[in-house]
Amino acid sequence: MHRKILEATRELLGEEGFADLRLEHVAARAGVGKATIYRRWGSKEALAQELLAELAAPHIAVADSDDTREELLAAVVNPMRAVTDTPFGPVIRALLSQIAVNPTLGDPFRATVVQARRNEIARLIARGIARGDLRPDVDVDVATELLVGPVYFRLMFGGQLTLDFANRVVDSVLRGYGVPGREFPKPEP
Amino acid sequence: MHRKILEATRELLGEEGFADLRLEHVAARAGVGKATIYRRWGSKEALAQELLAELAAPHIAVADSDDTREELLAAVVNPMRAVTDTPFGPVIRALLSQIAVNPTLGDPFRATVVQARRNEIARLIARGIARGDLRPDVDVDVATELLVGPVYFRLMFGGQLTLDFANRVVDSVLRGYGVPGREFPKPEP
DNA sequence: TTGCTTGTGATACGGCCCGTATCGTATCAT
DNA sequence: ATGATACGATACGGGCCGTATCACAAGCAA
Numbered sequence: 001m002h003r004k005i006l007e008a009t010r011e012l013l014g015e016e017g018f019a020d021l022r023l024e025h026v027a028a029r030a031g032v033g034k035a036t037i038y039r040r041w042g043s044k045e046a047l048a049q050e051l052l053a054e055l056a057a058p059h060i061a062v063a064d065s066d067d068t069r070e071e072l073l074a075a076v077v078n079p080m081r082a083v084t085d086t087p088f089g090p091v092i093r094a095l096l097s098q099i100a101v102n103p104t105l106g107d108p109f110r111a112t113v114v115q116a117r118r119n120e121i122a123r124l125i126a127r128g129i130a131r132g133d134l135r136p137d138v139d140v141d142v143a144t145e146l147l148v149g150p151v152y153f154r155l156m157f158g159g160q161l162t163l164d165f166a167n168r169v170v171d172s173v174l175r176g177y178g179v180p181g182r183e184f185p186k187p188e189p
Numbered sequence: 190m191h192r193k194i195l196e197a198t199r200e201l202l203g204e205e206g207f208a209d210l211r212l213e214h215v216a217a218r219a220g221v222g223k224a225t226i227y228r229r230w231g232s233k234e235a236l237a238q239e240l241l242a243e244l245a246a247p248h249i250a251v252a253d254s255d256d257t258r259e260e261l262l263a264a265v266v267n268p269m270r271a272v273t274d275t276p277f278g279p280v281i282r283a284l285l286s287q288i289a290v291n292p293t294l295g296d297p298f299r300a301t302v303v304q305a306r307r308n309e310i311a312r313l314i315a316r317g318i319a320r321g322d323l324r325p326d327v328d329v330d331v332a333t334e335l336l337v338g339p340v341y342f343r344l345m346f347g348g349q350l351t352l353d354f355a356n357r358v359v360d361s362v363l364r365g366y367g368v369p370g371r372e373f374p375k376p377e378p
Numbered sequence: 379t380t381g382c383t384t385g386t387g388a389t390a391c392g393g394c395c396c397g398t399a400t401c402g403t404a405t406c407a408t
Numbered sequence: 409a410t411g412a413t414a415c416g417a418t419a420c421g422g423g424c425c426g427t428a429t430c431a432c433a434a435g436c437a438a
């Protein structure tokens with residue numbers, strides 16, 4: 001029951017988007033009375049929130065390896081694959097605005113999924129620093145955004161989400177765009 | 190008339206989001222008959238699209254300077270300020286999902302706003318290369334995503350959009366996270 | 379079996395909003 | 409003055425909201 005409702009929600013969210021999602025359609029597709037949905041969730045947002053949390057959970061952890069570059073690449077490829085190859089993709093697209101605007105969805109998502117992603121990358125960064133591969137003063141929050149931000153940028157604004165793309169992002173983060181030896185002093189305020 | 194309808198749309202889009210935007214409310218707030226809106230736009234999406242294009246236009250161009258770092262910083266600060274300090278912010282938040290999912294809004298937005306942003310950054314990169322500040326083989330698309338992606342990441346998923354943040358992004362893109370002199374060879378497939 | 383509780387699918391309800399059609403009116407150029 | 413055009417207002421059938429009510433089936437106790 002619970003399961004069938006979430007599945008129907010997932011399908012219709014991908015087909016119609018959040019704005020045109022109709023709980024009556026969810027009930028019909030799940031073979032369920034409309035009241036049953038309201039008994040358990042009480043709103044479209046609550047239903048979407050549970051679905052989102054459930055779909056996002058499997059894509060957080062990054063496998064350890066003994067290579068810093070490989071681990072950072074996984075930190076990019078993980079959310080990329082989640083978005084291109086799993087049901088999480090259509091759902092997160094449909095809910096981006098709600099996450100950005102509606103604290104009911106946004107706050108739990110940020111507190112769990114986003115924070116877990118940041119923690120995971122912080123762990124990788126710390127391992128890279130311990131190996132002597134990364135600068136000790138790396139800003140882990142900005143690192144998260146440099147690694148994962150481009151993935152979501154392309155998800156919204158177009159562009160191929162390929163392994164080559166992920167490699168270029170990692171290369172850029174790792175080596176930087178600056179010509180070696182040349183200085184770009186930050187001006188004092 | 191046209192103006193008043195777009196203003197009412199902008200306000201209500203920020204207050205209610207796209208899913209709960211009601212054209213009857215837009216008409217009422219604009220002091221206009223509902224039919225007038227349908228005569229000119231014919232759908233909620235078309236109305237949102239015109240508003241979005243109008244609000245995004247002023248925030249594309251980046252002022253030239255004689256300093257590569259300053260220009261790249263402007264490429265980050267520009268979209269950041271657009272999102273924090275102008276009416277574009279609430280509107281783009283409300284429409285992120287529609288852009289990601291609905292080609293009616295997404296295609297024109299990608300073809301104009303996003304492409305213009307990419308072109309502008311390509312110009313800055315070319316100038317930086319000509320000055321000898323940047324590697325000649327910089328991938329301009331990835332550069333765009335590394336510079337602007339973090340801004341949209343924080344817009345959706347939380348985090349302060351401050352000048353300090355923009356500086357850290359530019360520093361990272363410019364200098365990279367790699368320890369100078371240390372190599373991170375990309376493995377052959 | 380009987381009786382009670384719980385959760386269900388179905389249905390109906392007033393209310394809101396959709397998108398369209400049709401009014402009478404105000405503002406133009408001719 | 410005449411005609412055309414665009415307007416605000418209003419009304420319409422239809423869809424969906426969120427709630428309430430119903431009969432019914434499953435589970436459990438005695």
